[in-house]
Amino acid sequence: MTRAIVLFGHGSRDPLWRAPMDAVAARIAQRSPAVVVRCAFLELAQPDLGTSVRDLVAAGTTQVTIVPMFLGAGRHVREDLPVLVEALRRDHPALDIALMAPVGEHPLVLDLLSEIACPR
Template structure:
């Protein structure tokens, strides 16, 4: 994905009532924004935390995004990723037809993340 202002990423997570829960998500968003300064980056949540996906998506459309990749920040592809999220993305396509919405696989399906998690667990087991 290019780092022009017309491109954007939404980091999509479940959400929690605990306000501290969102800190790692926001840290990922900040790191992504530093790596690609022209890229529009937002966090969005399924429930219990704001903004929700339609709100973050509308914000990006207003900001001029024409291509938005939605990255599910889930380790596994449960019902929310398999059913709820695709339905939400279809709603975004209808609400913002001038934007190309791409639903990425959940981060937990990426071999690099799985390797890193195994590495962290192995290091911690040796402490």
């Protein structure tokens, strides 16, 4: 099994916007070199999710975890992303696809953000 992680973000015309996503990807790559890590975007930046996953499958990935890098869980995460993942499952029936909850709903993220915003 070749495992991959796709950090999926909104995207922006501003090339600096993705710096935190790239920084997360770099941390994972450094710590877990056996895991393939990619960033993909909903709009305004490349690659999109379909292209990213197609390239991963072509390179031998058999299991991919999609991590929505969204603090706010709006329509992009609740509606657009499931449609994209459904299309991925149709296009790559042999690929094991796991879709995580958006990072902004993770209790540890909420705890950390509250500590950063208001240190004790």
